[in-house]
Amino acid sequence: MKRVSILLCILCLILCGCGAQTTDARGGEKEYISIKKGTTLPGSFYTNATVDSAADPFILYADGKYYLYSTGNKSIAVRTSLDLCVFEKSETPAMTLSDFPWLVDRSWAPEVYAYNGYYYMIFSAMTNTGSFSINIGRSASPLGPFRPMNDAPFFAPPYSVIDASLLFDGGRVYLYYSKDCSENIIGGVHISQTYGVEVNADLSGTVGEPVLLSTPEQPWEKQDSKWQWNEGPVVIAKDGKYYLFYSANYYQTKYYSVGYAVADAPLGAYVKPQNNCILAGNGVDVTGTGHCNYFYSPDGTELYMCYHRHTVAPNTDFGRSFCFDRLILEDGKAYVDGPSTTKRPLPGGTNHYFKHTSDITVRPEGDAVADGSTDSLFDGKIEHVKDALLLNSGGILHFEPAAPQTFYSVWLYTDCAAAGQMPTAYSLVINDTYEISGKVTSTMVDGAPTIIFLANLPDGTVISDFALTLTAEDAAAPLTLSEVVFVSKE
Secondary structure, eight states: OHHHHHHHHHHHHHHHTOSOEEEOTTSOSOEEEEOOOBOOOTTSEEOSSOBOSOOSOEEEEETTEEEEEOOOSSEEOEEEESSSSSOEEOSSOSEEGGGSTTEEEEEEEEEEEEETTEEEEEEEEEETTSSEEEEEEEESSTTOOOEESSSSOSBOOSSOEEEEEEEEETTEEEEEEEEOTTTOEETTEEEOEEEEEEEOTTSSOEEEEEEEEEOOOSGGGOSSSSEEOOEEEEEEEETTEEEEEEEESOTTSTTOEEEEEEESSTTOOOBOOTTOEEEOOOSSSOOOOEEEEEEEOTTSSOEEEEEEEETTTTOOSSOEEEEEEEEEEETTEEEEOOOOOSOEEOOTTGGGEEEESTTEEEEEETTOEEESOGGGGGSSOSSOGGGOEEEOTTOEEEEEESSOBOOOEEEEEOOOOTTSBOOOEEEEEETTTEEEEEEOGGGTSTTOOEEEEOTTSOTTOOBSOEEEEEEOSOTTSOEEEOEEEEEEEO
């Protein structure tokens, strides 16, 4: 019997690549097979601001890849990516102004939609009159080339209009745009305002008169007394509500930020909630977070906001970089989990990685929870410490997937809330057999996740239970856990 036990131990050590078994650090007598945490590989996560020269970004997901469009001058480029990290620029532009004889310069803020068997690019550009107009090009491919649908601008009122966006809503189409402050002067103040108007279903023109939807009115939107902005509008329809997102303040300042308003119909009336600024920089290493848009994860489970920020903050003179973070809409309120500056899991379904939230059950053991709900661990609000869970040091949380399966990694976000302290160490027991333990990363890099890469588990390990324990030197004070993310790979 001894010989069998020894052989089993040796076999486990060979499979796991570790040197010894470890005793349960939570005070139990059971021993677990110690597994070393693996290395988290590139292409399995993203970090922001890695793509430069990407002002006013728009993301289209089509044919299993992401297409990134951004502001240009004489042309608009397109970049493609499988993982939202590494982008390849197309050899030829997606759109060239020379194909639109009435346009001369500054092709701004393109958006591309798959519609009725084609791809349509809507963008603003300066006409040969010196004012800005809104234009639409059509192509059989998201790579372009996008050619004009007619011989005149799509929308060119007798004033400058920029930052066009379309909403396709139940068979009807709506255009949102900014009446540009270069020509819109009210009471001596240059003001950009957001308007909306219905569009013909074939995108041949507008229907009816434009409606004013948003104008600078809250204190945070008026950092300059002579020039004020509500620009870059985009509308998302969800659960009977219409969420209008826009940017305020001058883009080349640290004050450029995103706000929102809510309505019950596509053309309003839109109401701005109090404290409606939901994406802003810190004025130091993140500034100019604005001109947003949105996209869904490939598996359709998550909504994301894409935006740009200044590339060399706090200096605002050296371009803008592409960023994106989770966007949450619920009960007429909007929340952006950002601007993030550390590693984040990829959107569900990207590069064959999938997140697990709704199919994970959380079961606290004994008095593990000091305060809060375990539901907050899967709400997508990593940086929103008010929704954090407080745990007693040494308490055990069991995470049980609806069906046993293999997992790629586990992400722990443990930013310190006002009522809790930062954990210093973790233990993750898998199937009541294997244990991975280590230091909590956030004690070294503020806001950074602790990523537990499961590559060193025996090949093909099917997991039915994770038991998580967090500890700190001060065992009397509760510990903060704001989010847990489980990732599998297809």
